[in-house]
Amino acid sequence: MSNERTNIASSRHSKNTHKNRRKNNTFVPSIKTIEKHVYSYIFGQDEPVKQIITSIYRGIVFKSLNSNILIIGGSGTGKTETIKQILNVLNLPYTIEDATKYTMEGYQGKSVSGMIKNLYKNAGKDIEKAQSGVVIIDEIDKKSSKTVSNRRDISGVEVLNSLLKIIEGDKVEVDMDVFLDTSNLIIIFLGAFSGIDKIREKRLNLNQVGFLSDKTTASSILDDRILKQDLVNYGLPEEFIGRIGTIIEMNKLTVDDLALILKKSKLSIFRQYQKELKKMGVVLSFNGELFYQIAQKSLLLDTGARELTNTVNYVFDKIIYEVLSNPSKYRRNSSKEPYTVCYMDLDIVEDNTRYRMSK
Ligand SMILES: Nc1ncnc2c1ncn2[C@@H]1O[C@H](COP(=O)(O)OP(=O)(O)O)[C@@H](O)[C@H]1O
Numbered sequence: 001m002s003n004e005r006t007n008i009a010s011s012r013h014s015k016n017t018h019k020n021r022r023k024n025n026t027f028v029p030s031i032k033t034i035e036k037h038v039y040s041y042i043f044g045q046d047e048p049v050k051q052i053i054t055s056i057y058r059g060i061v062f063k064s065l066n067s068n069i070l071i072i073g074g075s076g077t078g079k080t081e082t083i084k085q086i087l088n089v090l091n092l093p094y095t096i097e098d099a100t101k102y103t104m105e106g107y108q109g110k111s112v113s114g115m116i117k118n119l120y121k122n123a124g125k126d127i128e129k130a131q132s133g134v135v136i137i138d139e140i141d142k143k144s145s146k147t148v149s150n151r152r153d154i155s156g157v158e159v160l161n162s163l164l165k166i167i168e169g170d171k172v173e174v175d176m177d178v179f180l181d182t183s184n185l186i187i188i189f190l191g192a193f194s195g196i197d198k199i200r201e202k203r204l205n206l207n208q209v210g211f212l213s214d215k216t217t218a219s220s221i222l223d224d225r226i227l228k229q230d231l232v233n234y235g236l237p238e239e240f241i242g243r244i245g246t247i248i249e250m251n252k253l254t255v256d257d258l259a260l261i262l263k264k265s266k267l268s269i270f271r272q273y274q275k276e277l278k279k280m281g282v283v284l285s286f287n288g289e290l291f292y293q294i295a296q297k298s299l300l301l302d303t304g305a306r307e308l309t310n311t312v313n314y315v316f317d318k319i320i321y322e323v324l325s326n327p328s329k330y331r332r333n334s335s336k337e338p339y340t341v342c343y344m345d346l347d348i349v350e351d352n353t354r355y356r357m358s359k
């Protein structure tokens with residue numbers, strides 16, 4: 001009984017919030033502002049970034065139904081970072097959940113409410129704020145009927161179907177007598193979907209060979225984006241796919257992209273080393289080609305921008321040790337004192353002793 005009253009009260013409350021939100025639309029930063037912010041962190045993803053911002057924007061400004069988003073992209077292409085940056089500017093609470101951690105048993109038990117509870121916590125236990133928040137569910141591709149390998153997790157697809165409940169709008173108790181209405185949440189699914197290229201290619205090739213099955217429409221067969229029918233073929237249930245409003249595909253990062261990330265991103269680990277060394281009295285001197293050398297080496301592994309960290313750590317390992325173990329040698333005692341110059345050879349990517357200090 002008391003639960004029911006709370007439900008009614010909270011749903012009336014959330015209606016008021018929508019009105020406020022519409023009135024307060026001016027407080028939502030403009031798309032251009034968000035774009036500019038994200039582009040100082042994320043490189044090589046201009047088009048996907050625009051699409052992601054637009055989809056989230058529609059979700060919050062117009063409360064669009066079906067504002068759920070699926071982002072497909074390999075490891076280290078910037079899926080998670082892009083969303084984090086967008087949500088930071090929008091000041092929206094979010095939680096990032098790993099789909100593989102949800103088994104059917106767990107799901108039926110505490111886990112699903114766990115997801116929503118995490119969002120509530122991240123919103124500072126502000127129920128209104130939380131109800132306009134974002135749930136990010138990573139590794140969703142691992143729940144396809146074709147990739148589920150774990151015996152305990154044969155219910156992968158059932159988990160997806162259970163997620164439909166949140167998507168369609170549920171009331172989840174997040175605190176004593178506090179219910180979170182999930183109907184206005186934006187749900188973002190992330191996944192690498194390795195192998196989906198082959199499925200898409202197969203569809204496109206059907207066209208060339210001239211086999212048009214009754215089911216395949218002429219327009220879909222020409223479309224080189226990933227389509228819902230490709231996701232069905234990948235093993236995701238149709239009911240689930242039907243609930244996804246927008247499918248966005250990240251680009252594969254090229255050598256040029258990786259070099260640009262090192263050179264320009266606010267998250268660049270190279271720039272971080274550069275700053276730290278300067279604080280210790282050392283400035284770097286190197287040929288700009290070094291960024292390409294590091295990028296090239298990192299690209300050998302198929303983990304996008306992730307491998308940059310390892311390569312850059314290797315490159316600076318000996319330099320940092322040298323400076324940290326002789327602090328007084330390099331420290332400037334006044335701002336008039338010159339910096340020590342560290343000349344980095346291009347070969348430093350292969351042999352991290354290939355540098356020379358000016359003193
Ligand atoms: N396109 C990109 N531009 C700049 N940095 C990137 C890009 N993609 C990934 N990174 C960096 O690599 C790391 C991993 O990125 P993440 O967004 O977590 O990748 P994933 O696509 O696997 O979610 C982040 O710290 C981020 O700084």
Ligand SMILES: [Mg+2]
Nearest residue numbers: 079080081138
């Ligand atoms: Mg990620």
